[in-house]
Amino acid sequence: xxxxxxxxxxxxxxxxxxxxxxRAVVLPALHLVQDSLRHVSIEAVREIAELLELHPSEVHDTxxxxxxxxxxxxxxxxxxxxxxxxxxCMLRGGEELLQHMxxxxxxxxxxxxxxxxxxxxxxECLGACEGAPCxxxxxxxxxxxxxxxxxxxxxxx
Amino acid sequence: xxxxxPVLLARIGKPDSQxxxxxxxxxxxxxxxxxxxxxxxxxxxxxxxxxxxGRGGAGFPTGLKWTFLPKDHPGPIYLAINADxxxxxxxxxxxxxxxxxxxxxxxxxxxxxxIKSKTAYIYLRYEYGRSYRAxxxxxxECYAAGIFGKNIFGxxxxxxVVLHRGxxxxxxxxxxxxxxxxxxxxxxxxxxxxxxxxxxLFRKPTIVNNIETMACVKNIxxxxxxxxxxxxxxxxPSNPRDAGSYGPKLYCISGHVNKPGCVELxxxxxxxxxxxxxxxxxWKGRTAKAVVPGGISMGFMSASELDTPLDFNGPGKVxxxxxxxxxxxxxDDQTSMVDVLFNCARFFSHESCGQCxxxxxxxxxxxxxxxxxxxxxxxxxxxxxxNEVAGSMGIIPGxxxxxxxxxxxxxxxxxxxxxRPEFEEYITTGKKxxxxxxxxxxxx
Numbered sequence: 001x002x003x004x005x006x007x008x009x010x011x012x013x014x015x016x017x018x019x020x021x022x023r024a025v026v027l028p029a030l031h032l033v034q035d036s037l038r039h040v041s042i043e044a045v046r047e048i049a050e051l052l053e054l055h056p057s058e059v060h061d062t063x064x065x066x067x068x069x070x071x072x073x074x075x076x077x078x079x080x081x082x083x084x085x086x087x088x089c090m091l092r093g094g095e096e097l098l099q100h101m102x103x104x105x106x107x108x109x110x111x112x113x114x115x116x117x118x119x120x121x122x123x124e125c126l127g128a129c130e131g132a133p134c135x136x137x138x139x140x141x142x143x144x145x146x147x148x149x150x151x152x153x154x155x156x157x
Numbered sequence: 158x159x160x161x162x163p164v165l166l167a168r169i170g171k172p173d174s175q176x177x178x179x180x181x182x183x184x185x186x187x188x189x190x191x192x193x194x195x196x197x198x199x200x201x202x203x204x205x206x207x208x209x210x211g212r213g214g215a216g217f218p219t220g221l222k223w224t225f226l227p228k229d230h231p232g233p234i235y236l237a238i239n240a241d242x243x244x245x246x247x248x249x250x251x252x253x254x255x256x257x258x259x260x261x262x263x264x265x266x267x268x269x270x271x272i273k274s275k276t277a278y279i280y281l282r283y284e285y286g287r288s289y290r291a292x293x294x295x296x297x298e299c300y301a302a303g304i305f306g307k308n309i310f311g312x313x314x315x316x317x318v319v320l321h322r323g324x325x326x327x328x329x330x331x332x333x334x335x336x337x338x339x340x341x342x343x344x345x346x347x348x349x350x351x352x353x354x355x356x357x358l359f360r361k362p363t364i365v366n367n368i369e370t371m372a373c374v375k376n377i378x379x380x381x382x383x384x385x386x387x388x389x390x391x392x393x394p395s396n397p398r399d400a401g402s403y404g405p406k407l408y409c410i411s412g413h414v415n416k417p418g419c420v421e422l423x424x425x426x427x428x429x430x431x432x433x434x435x436x437x438x439x440w441k442g443r444t445a446k447a448v449v450p451g452g453i454s455m456g457f458m459s460a461s462e463l464d465t466p467l468d469f470n471g472p473g474k475v476x477x478x479x480x481x482x483x484x485x486x487x488x489d490d491q492t493s494m495v496d497v498l499f500n501c502a503r504f505f506s507h508e509s510c511g512q513c514x515x516x517x518x519x520x521x522x523x524x525x526x527x528x529x530x531x532x533x534x535x536x537x538x539x540x541x542x543x544n545e546v547a548g549s550m551g552i553i554p555g556x557x558x559x560x561x562x563x564x565x566x567x568x569x570x571x572x573x574x575x576x577r578p579e580f581e582e583y584i585t586t587g588k589k590x591x592x593x594x595x596x597x598x599x600x601x
Contacts, residue, residue, distance in 0.1 A: 018319045020233075020359050026341030027324060031283075052341075065343035065510075066324035068283065082284075085598070086245040087453055088411035088486050090500050095594035102597055109598050122598055124327065124504055125245035126284050129411035129484070130418045139286025 003044045004051075008036055012051055022052040026062045030069050034076070041072040077112040077119040079157050082136040085122045088129035097133045098122055100147045104154060118157055163421040164380070164405050165372045169256045175291050177298040180259040186304055188378030192267045193312040200271035204374060207382035208389075208403035212249075213239055213330075213367030214452065214481045216469040218400055219374070223272050225354035226362050235363040236269050236277040237339065237353075238371065241323055241330040243282055244452035245504060247484040249407035249419050250368035254281075254288035257372075258295035264371030266304070266316060267378055272364055275315050280335050282323045293320055327508035331559045332365040333357075334510065345512045346559035369407055389424035390468045402468030402480075409484035410436040413443065413492070425471070428485055429463040436487070443489040447576070451481025453501045454564025456571030457494075476574065478567040494576040495583045496590050498568060499527040505565035516562035519550040523569055530580075533589040540573050540580055 004012075011032050015025045029048045033040050040048075040063060042056075049056040063069045070076055083089075083098040098109065102120055105113045112119040128134040131143020135153065142153060168174045168183060177185070192200050205220025226234060242250045253261055265277050281289055296318050299305040307315045326344055328334040333347035336358045357363025377385050389403040402424040408431055411417045415437030422435075428448045432439060439445050447457045450465075450472040458465060462475040469480050488497055506524035511517045523546055526539050547570050550556055551563035573580060 018317075021340075023341040024339060024359075027322070027338065030324070031322060062342055066326055068324040068326070085500075085594075086504055087449070087497065087500050088246045088417075091412045091486070091488065091492065091497075095592050099592075099594035099597060102594075123284070123325070124507060125243060125247075127242050127248045127251050127282070129246050129248050129409065129486075132411060132417065136284055139284060139289070141284070141287065 002047060003037070003041060004033065004047045005036075008032060009051060012048070023054060023058070025052055026054070026059055027066075030059075030063055030066075034069055038076040038078070039070045039072050039074060074110075075112070078117050079138055080119045080121060080136075081154070081157075082121045082123035082126065084124070084126045084128070084132070084134045084136075086125035088125070089132040089134055092132040094133035097135070097145060097147065097150060101135075101150050101154065104151065118154065161405075161422055164376050165253065165260070165369065165407060166257075166419070166421045168260065169252060174256050175258055175295065177259060177295065177302060180257075184379070185259055186263055186266075188375050189263050189266045189270075189304070190310060192270050192378055193310060193314060197271050197273055200267065200378075203382050204271065204377055207377045207385040208401050209370065209373050209377060209385060210400060210402070210469060211367055212369035212373065212406070212482075214244065214479075216402075216480060219366065219370055222354065222366075223268075223364060225352065226272055226364065227355065230273075230362055232273065233276060233359075233361050234272055234274040235358045235361055236265065236272060236274045237332075237335060237358050237363055237365045238265060238277060238279040238368060239330060239332065239335055239365055240279050240281040240285070240288070240368050241335060242285070242368070242482075243327040243330050244454065244482045244484065245501075246411050246449060246486040247409055247452050247482040248411075249409050249482070249484070251285055251288055252407075252419050253368055253372055254285065255291050258288075258291045259299075260372050260375055261292070261368055262295055262299060262318065264373070264375035265318060266309075267374050268364070268366060268371060269316050270314055274364070275317065277316070277318045278339055278358070279318065279320050280323060280329065280339055281320055282329070283325050289320060289322060296320065326510075327504075328510040328559075328561060331561060334559065335365065336363065343510075345510055346561075348558055373404055390466065390470070393470045396470055399470045402470065406467075406483055408435075408467065409482070410487070411484070412449075412486040413440045413445070413489035414438065414487050415440050425466040425468040427464050427466055428458060431467070431485055432463070432487055439487060439489055441489070443491060445487050446490045446492065447488045447494065447497070449484075449486040449488075449568075450477050451479065451483045451485070452564075453486070453504065453568055454561075455479055455481040456567040457488075457575060459575045476571060478563065493583065493588075493590055494572055494579050495527070495531060495588075498572045499524075499531055501568040502527045502565070505561070509561060509565070513557040513559075513562070515550040515556040516565065519546050519562060520565050522546055523565070528591075530584060531589065531591050533587045535584040537581060537584055539584070540577065543569050544573055
């Protein structure tokens with residue numbers, strides 16, 4: 001049975017007119033698949049390749065370059081929570097915040113909470129340095145995060 | 158001097174600043190209409206004569222870059238917008254995209270007309286979700302209003318603007334890495350030449366420009382090249398390669414200050430003025446030990462160098478790599494430079510794309526050596542070793558394809574040169590400052 005639903009396939013095909021070739025749709029396709037399935041399995045890579053008229057190894061070559069995309073061994077939780085560890089956040093407690101949030105969820109960075117809800121990760125500079133330390137929930141930045149605010153954020157996910 | 162009135166940030170913070178309606182009420186897209194009434198070559202000349210230099214970090218003259226496109230090319234020609242803003246401590250483009258997306262889009266439309274491009278791709282870093290949604294809404298509004306699409310304002314000019322999201326990789330900010338990534342490949346920078354203007358995206362002539370540069374282009378159309386050139390600093394006569402630092406600039410202030418933020422000022426303000434007059438001073442009543450002048454790849458200014466003007470020519474005079482993104486990070490006197498440098502080295506070893514051996518190995522070894530020092534196992538000769546590795550990698554020694562490793566080497570060289578006694582004391586007294594969080598990340 002196919003891994004990609006007809007709806008996902010349609011969303012991927014809808015990207016085609018934006019580019020002069022189908023290979024340029026690799027990143028948009030990987031985003032669509034990962035957003036929906038919370039990982040990109042080898043089978044999904046094969047099906048993306050078929051849609052884009054590429055060899056599966058070409059799609060996998062691209063995918064494996066961006067640590068952002070996860071294979072079936074690294075299934076993501078419902079939400080990804082990233083704590084910035086780069087300079088401006090580090091200077092204002094970013095790493096301590098990461099430790100606090102990992103301890104709260106009993107995970108190491110890269111792992112998902114036992115209830116499957118939250119994958120905790122560290123990030124390099126999130127570009128929200130005026131609000132350091134900063135936390136990204138999926139793709140929304142939350143600024144000036146104290147341990148108390150972090151607890152609140154996690155609770156509401 | 159009268160207080161400078163922001164231009165690029167003029168609409169930031171106003172109610173509903175993202176909407177087409179308020180943008181047009183403020184005179185939006187009049188500059189684009191004006192451009193459509195001019196010959197494309199005259200728009201290029203206007204931008205060239207304004208003295209505008211790219212805001213992304215390298216400071217290459219924008220109009221001059223546009224003239225590198227082949228003459229009378231049958232097309233397509235592409236404009237690729239670098240919105241992969243990932244240099245640590247830099248967030249000025251995010252503010253423009255989130256709060257005033259139409260200003261950016263108008264600059265893009267004008268630039269496309271000037272270079273005869275019918276398609277612009279905005280390569281946006283994934284982490285900027287709010288920017289993505291603000292830009293997408295603005296793009297949709299433009300299509301609905303006939304500002305993008307076919308035969309715009311009856312001029313016969315067609316334009317499509319496409320948003321393309323990245324996937325959290327710093328190297329995509331390197332212009333040919335960005336192009337490879339947009340083409341659906343790993344973001345390995347290309348060997349140059351050919352430069353993108355000759356053979357870029359999809360093997361076609363391509364101009365890669367930064368978001369803030371686009372906002373500048375829009376305002377040059379509105380206010381004229383003379384206005385732009387009336388701000389900033391003329392070329393330094395002692396530096397024949399300096400093309401001047403004109404116009405307003407967005408400066409980011411972060412780190413140990415009371416009021417971090419983004420401010421717009423004429424080029425050439427000093428780090429001390431940014432800290433004291435715009436950043437609310439160093440926090441907790443402390444003093445600044447060091448300041449990063451424009452993203453960590455530019456290196457460090459020491460406390461005695463804070464009166465250096467932050468124009469394209471200034472930071473180089475005190476041994477920094479350049480102005481970079483003009484994003485200053487303030488480091489207070491209670492912070493260990495060993496910890497700061499470790500943070501920089503870890504960033505670059507994580508973000509090296511792995512294509513060139515000197516960078517892949519060099520960044521990893523610098524990270525390892527600094528880890529060792531911070532575990533209390535460093536030796537004095539490690540400092541020379543760090544310098545040796547840093548001196549062997551990059552475009553400047555001629556060993557790599559792109560400048561990532563020059564940026565990785567610079568903070569190492571600067572820190573050891575300017576703060577050597579602190580490093581020596583750290584090593585000889587056997588200090589250890591590794592934090593528990595770092596062990597967690599190392600296990601990752």
